[in-house]
Amino acid sequence: MKEEFQEAKDYLANINFNQTTPNHQTSLFESVIRVLGGLLSAYELSGEAIILEKAKDVGESLFPCFNHPSGIPYGFININTKTPIETQNNVAEIGTLQLEYHKLSQLTGEKKYYRKTQKIIDILENMKTPYPGVYPIYVDKINMTLTGICEFKLSNL
Numbered sequence: 817m818k819e820e821f822q823e824a825k826d827y828l829a830n831i832n833f834n835q836t837t838p839n840h841q842t843s844l845f846e847s848v849i850r851v852l853g854g855l856l857s858a859y860e861l862s863g864e865a866i867i868l869e870k871a872k873d874v875g876e877s878l879f880p881c882f883n884h885p886s887g888i889p890y891g892f893i894n895i896n897t898k899t900p901i902e903t904q905n906n907v908a909e910i911g912t913l914q915l916e917y918h919k920l921s922q923l924t925g926e927k928k929y930y931r932k933t934q935k936i937i938d939i940l941e942n943m944k945t946p947y948p949g950v951y952p953i954y955v956d957k958i959n960m961t962l963t964g965i966c967e968f969k970l971s972n973l
Contacts, residue, residue, distance in 0.1 A: 821862070829866050833873040834895060841892040841901055844881045845909035847874065852916045859923070868923055875920045875929060882932040886957040887939050889913070889932075905955045907962065910936050 855871035881889040890900030921930035953964030
């Protein structure tokens, strides 16, 4: 499928990841796992520089989400204005951004991606959980606590 790959690569070269539909709220989590992750995988398989360049563009377009004072990222962003949008954070979503951003850091040599996403894990590790290692659904960025349903008894395990 070399012809199809070349066609996709040519198409990718013309995508501007710093612009989207006006007023669109782009999900940090969904964009990281699907777009950034897909581009990084394609780069790892092909070694094509344009794919890594576009992966970096995606990573940068979403990166303002990591500028929340708490260290826990905003969940959405208006990419056109580079304005993060406050939302409730799902622990599973913020706890999975590291794979792609750590790989982006490794491939580009830019440590900022690693530092910002590792900080999330460090924060979560220091939060009190209802049961050791069992996290509720959400992180309250104001009180820096974990919230949400976590209703089970250890006797049920």
